[in-house]
Amino acid sequence: MAKVTINGIEVDVDPSMTILKAAEKAGIPVPTFCYHPRMDPAGSCRICAVELEDSKKVVMSCVTPVADGMRVLTESPKIHEARKTNLELLLLHHPLDCPVCDCGGECPLQNMSFAYGATESRFESHRNDEPEDMKSDVLVFNANRCILCGKCVRICDEVQDVHAIGFINRGFDTIIGPPLGKKLDCEFCGDCLEVCPTGAITDHFVRYKYRPWQLEKQQTTCSYCPSGCQMFVETENEAIVRVTSQEGVGPNEGSICVVGRFGFNHVQIPERFDTPYMRSLHRLVPSSWEEVLPEIASGLNAIRKKGVDRIAGLISTRVPMEDAYVFQSFFRKILHSNMIDTGARYSFMNAALPIVAATGTLRPLVDHEDILKAKVILVVGADPVSESNITGLFVKRAARKERSRLYVVDSEAISLSSRAKDHIRVLPGGEQIFLEVLSEEIRQSGNLGAEWISRKEELFKNWNVDPSAYQRLLADLRSCETGIIVAGRKLFQLETPVAGVESLLKITGDLGWIDRPGCGLFVLPEASNDLGVLMMGASHEWLPGLMDSRDPASRGRWEETWGSRLAYGPGGGLEEILKGIDEGKINALISLGENPIGHFPPGSRVREILSKLDMIVSIDMFQNELSDMAHFVLPASSAYERSGHLVSAEGFVQAIKPTMAYWGESLPDWQILDRLSHAMGSPMGVDSAESVMSEILRFLPDLAPSSRNGSHFVGGTGEIRLATPVASADGCAYGEMVHEGNGLSTKFVSPAHKANRESVSSRYAQWREGIKEEPASPYRSIAGEGEFVLELTKSLFHSGKMTLMDSNLKKIQPEGKLRINRQTARKRKIKKGERVSLRTAYGVCSFIVEPSPAVSEFELTFPVHFANAEVLALFAPGLDFSSGTGAPVTHRIRVSLDSQNAN
Amino acid sequence: MTFKSLMNSILFTEIAQGLKVTFRHFFKKKLTVQYPHEKLTLADGYRGFIVHRRYDNGQERCVGCDLCEAICPAKAIRVVGDIHPEFPERRYAKEYTLDFTRCIFCGFCVVACPVNALSMTKEFAHSSFTREGLIYPKDKLLALGDRCEDESIAYLKVRNMWDAEDSGKEEGRYHFPPIPTT
Known part of the structure; x- marks a missing residue:
């Protein structure tokens, strides 16, 4: 330890620390422009100058390591003069356009100029007059305002690992921008926008539309993907103006992806339902709550009398836990029905069911911090960057900065592939075979028969797997201290996804990872609250707390809790709901933000089946196929308007807060159901979302709100301070503050968010015994000559179908394009932007083509968000459900491609 | 009672003294202005109605920077x-x-x-029958500014806000994207 005296305060610090960090520990703010706690120091802005008392030298505190006995002054006449001169030099070329600059009012350079009074310049120079770079649809680069601190370039390189912008030219002509004067083409995460200390980077969407001092800030949790990012929604007059992040706040540590940062506009467009609608004479007419609720209530009461399981319910997995809890208790207590299901059924349920069977919990064993520490990371069937962006960032950081060995098993090149030690490219759908072989080989641990080995070789040859890469992966998995497997959406949508997830669980167990801290399986759910909604028992299998709904003991426990008899029937999921409606056993459907019609090919009879219902109530934000045939359409509030809690992929329970008033007459889902129960004459008596949460916490105390904050930095640039968050400063109390050592540093202790390894371990052992070993199933979906496998993938720029309504995100990605391998496109003479038509046995659809080197030559990919009825018509019509999980089976379809020269 | 005080009370001397000022003003020039038939000449620094100004080429000066809204103590500006x-x-x-x-x-x-997009004029008598009539949108402020251009320039000059405008010096001036001259 080195002893350093800073402004007379003595601190003991690690000798590897810089003076800036030591000053932070001593509680002395040092102004900075180019320093950023998540990146390597650059020492380019020269504002963090400090004086060494002994040698009288001025050094840059952000790049100078401390030495034992060092005496430092952060404020002295010499330092003042040095910083002032530096500011004069910075302002030499900086335009004085603060009144029209979007950064004016929150600008560190402005604050510093005020603090140091650099009003006059002793130097003569011209002002730069570069025109702004407006080529990009998202960001605007203003080279004149840039002070070349390089933060944007470094965050793009070091944190995002995208390398989209850089320094162009040298000397006085240096500017920041995308290379070669091209249009910016990147992930549009907007982190450069966030870190820019001046107004050099602004965005097109809110340019010139606000002044920072007019905005109200509210911390909330992003409700798009399961990363659980903490973001700040800034509003003016109840309208969202922009979304920002704050360095070090939340598990995202200050990064948010493009959807979270720019996808806020769809909640404030006139297309949103603002009043309840009622069907009268085949038309939906605007109505009021007073009129609609008694009508629905009398209808439901009449159906309820006919018996149990007469009313079906569907709920989206983007709603907070509270709404899911009220939803299931409304159905089980009031409507006596267990015919409920969630939006997770379409894919995540394929992973949730085996995982709960094996581990007894949905919370993961590992989190993002463990990813950073892991020595080996295997990403299989997932694209973490587009599915859960922050997980992707952590994997990138682990591979780049922590030198973890990253393996990617995927048919196409995902953005992590370039950082991977080995990208094992399998043919489309081969991930499953790969996992089955891997799990078998790990289980047998060397005792393999010659027959099995020849079979493996044949399989690998068929599925194009590189055997040497496989051997390297196997050796690494066996020998590594800590390892993590990341799996996602693609794996859950294979033809037999349960087998894939089970092999993953077997691999984790057989490698002994269940008992080893820092090792485990990290599964990426699809929507923001898949975990929370399932934990609240919104699907027919489970009661709250993942208890078996058919088990009389757990049923009795909740009956006791709620003080009423739960008279629901056996119930069922989506499959039974559709079957029940078809057979006339179900007469009403209440859908909270779900639209089953949009998930099935048009020939699947879903619309026809649903039209047999006596009553459809659609609680949604926007018009869709279901609301078109609904008898009642009720307006729901968006995640920006209500309060509640979401469970992230890491298991954090984080709060979403209202940032604006309810849109029109819309109400949160729990309130609609509560009012409905009042109108039905059997009130549930829910007062507020907070009371629901306290009820949940009373019985499931492990769901206490928890979060993690990233690296913090207390600097001082005028009044911009990145302060350590204080518990309950704005009511965001996640855990408690614990003072350490001499009281100078405080640590945040949050409730546990990961699964308990001991209980998982005992449960897993039981499950492992019950599993019978089957050899890898013969599984064929290899495309034939001239044929491709069509894959619907998640795009980075959208989340679900809701964001298609968002003007900002639509500007970034206006339409879905069919991605095709570049070589194949060249061979077939298909150019970018041309139209081609795909043909299957069931239909034809035409697409705009975008050749890409990432896609494999056997595959075509199309963003799932844009998969409307025309695209779905390519798939086999019919209602096929998996026998194990009740999830609709997604058949990989082989398509043939006709190039079309028209247009 | 002396003779002097007796004479004073007989001849109403105190009253005459008191009315001296009154009588003197009988013969002075009248100060009362017959408003609205007559109007006073107001000083250049008079703070009357606020107007919007234009550049010489007719381009409106306001850049929508919101600083007036921020400083307004009465929250009159939006x-x-x-x-x-x-x-x-x-x-x-x-x-x-x-x-x-x-x-x-x-x-x-x-x-x-x-x-210098805002200035004050010598206009003060803009009455209205409704409250809404006194809430001025931008075009109304610009029209008023066009009518009272000289007054607004005079105000800025007398309040020492004209220097930066015609000093021609780059230093100390805000540097905005250049305004087209057409």
């Missing part, structure tokens, strides 16, 4: 900034509302304006 419809690199006030029912004519907004 500015909504946006991208200029013709020049995408420029900021302008999409909406600018000045509520003269709230305005206390302190003149802070004129001081705050970085581009």
Whole structure:
């Protein structure tokens, strides 16, 4: 330890620390422009100058390591003069356009100029007059305002690992921008926008539309993907103006992806339902709550009398836990029905069911911090960057900065592939075979028969797997201290996804990872609250707390809790709901933000089946196929308007807060159901979302709100301070503050968010015994000559179908394009932007083509968000459900491609 | 009672003394102005109605920076900034509302304006039958500014806010995207 005296305060610090960090520990703010706690120091802005008392030298505190006995002054006449001169030099070329600059009012350079009074310049120079770079649809680069601190370039390189912008030219002509004067083409995460200390980077969407001092800030949790990012929604007059992040706040540590940062506009467009609608004479007419609720209530009461399981319910997995809890208790207590299901059924349920069977919990064993520490990371069937962006960032950081060995098993090149030690490219759908072989080989641990080995070789040859890469992966998995497997959406949508997830669980167990801290399986759910909604028992299998709904003991426990008899029937999921409606056993459907019609090919009879219902109530934000045939359409509030809690992929329970008033007459889902129960004459008596949460916490105390904050930095640039968050400063109390050592540093202790390894371990052992070993199933979906496998993938720029309504995100990605391998496109003479038509046995659809080197030559990919009825018509019509999980089976379809020269 | 005091009371001397000022003013020039038939000449620094100004080429000066809104102690000003419809690199006030029912004519907004887009005139008698009539949108403020251009320039000159405008010096001036000369 080195002893350093800073402004007379003595601190003991690690000798590897810089003076800036030591000053932070001593509680002395040092102004900075180019320093950023998540990146390597650059020492380019020269504002963090400090004086060494002994040698009288001025050094840059952000790049100078401390030495034992060092005496430092952060404020002295010499330092003042040095910083002032530096500011004069910075302002030499900086335009004085603060009144029209979007950064004016929150600008560190402005604050510093005020603090140091650099009003006059002793130097003569011209002002730069570069025109702004407006080529990009998202960001605007203003080279004149840039002070070349390089933060944007470094965050793009070091944190995002995208390398989209850089320094162009040298000397006085240096500017920041995308290379070669091209249009910016990147992930549009907007982190450069966030870190820019001046107004050099602004965005097109809110340019010139606000002044920072007019905005109200509210911390909330992003409700798009399961990363659980903490973001700040800034509003003016109840309208969202922009979304920002704050360095070090939340598990995202200050990064948010493009959807979270720019996808806020769809909640404030006139297309949103603002009043309840009622069907009268085949038309939906605007109505009021007073009129609609008694009508629905009398209808439901009449159906309820006919018996149990007469009313079906569907709920989206983007709603907070509270709404899911009220939803299931409304159905089980009031409507006596267990015919409920969630939006997770379409894919995540394929992973949730085996995982709960094996581990007894949905919370993961590992989190993002463990990813950073892991020595080996295997990403299989997932694209973490587009599915859960922050997980992707952590994997990138682990591979780049922590030198973890990253393996990617995927048919196409995902953005992590370039950082991977080995990208094992399998043919489309081969991930499953790969996992089955891997799990078998790990289980047998060397005792393999010659027959099995020849079979493996044949399989690998068929599925194009590189055997040497496989051997390297196997050796690494066996020998590594800590390892993590990341799996996602693609794996859950294979033809037999349960087998894939089970092999993953077997691999984790057989490698002994269940008992080893820092090792485990990290599964990426699809929507923001898949975990929370399932934990609240919104699907027919489970009661709250993942208890078996058919088990009389757990049923009795909740009956006791709620003080009423739960008279629901056996119930069922989506499959039974559709079957029940078809057979006339179900007469009403209440859908909270779900639209089953949009998930099935048009020939699947879903619309026809649903039209047999006596009553459809659609609680949604926007018009869709279901609301078109609904008898009642009720307006729901968006995640920006209500309060509640979401469970992230890491298991954090984080709060979403209202940032604006309810849109029109819309109400949160729990309130609609509560009012409905009042109108039905059997009130549930829910007062507020907070009371629901306290009820949940009373019985499931492990769901206490928890979060993690990233690296913090207390600097001082005028009044911009990145302060350590204080518990309950704005009511965001996640855990408690614990003072350490001499009281100078405080640590945040949050409730546990990961699964308990001991209980998982005992449960897993039981499950492992019950599993019978089957050899890898013969599984064929290899495309034939001239044929491709069509894959619907998640795009980075959208989340679900809701964001298609968002003007900002639509500007970034206006339409879905069919991605095709570049070589194949060249061979077939298909150019970018041309139209081609795909043909299957069931239909034809035409697409705009975008050749890409990432896609494999056997595959075509199309963003799932844009998969409307025309695209779905390519798939086999019919209602096929998996026998194990009740999830609709997604058949990989082989398509043939006709190039079309028209247009 | 002396003879002197007796004479004083007989001849009403005190009253005559007291009325001396009154009688003197009988013969002086009258100060009363027959408003509205006659009007006073107001000083150049008079803080009357606030107006919007234009550049010589007719381009409106306001850049929608919101500083007047920020400084206004009576919260009489509301500015909504946006991208200029013709020049995408420029900021302008999409909406600018000045509520003269709230305005206390302190003149802070004129001081705050970085581009001398605001000034005060000698207009003071803008009455209205409704409150809404005194809430001025931008076009009304601009029209008033066109009518009272000389007064607004005189105000800025007498309040020492004209220097930066015609000093021709780059230093100390705000540097905005250049305004086209046409």
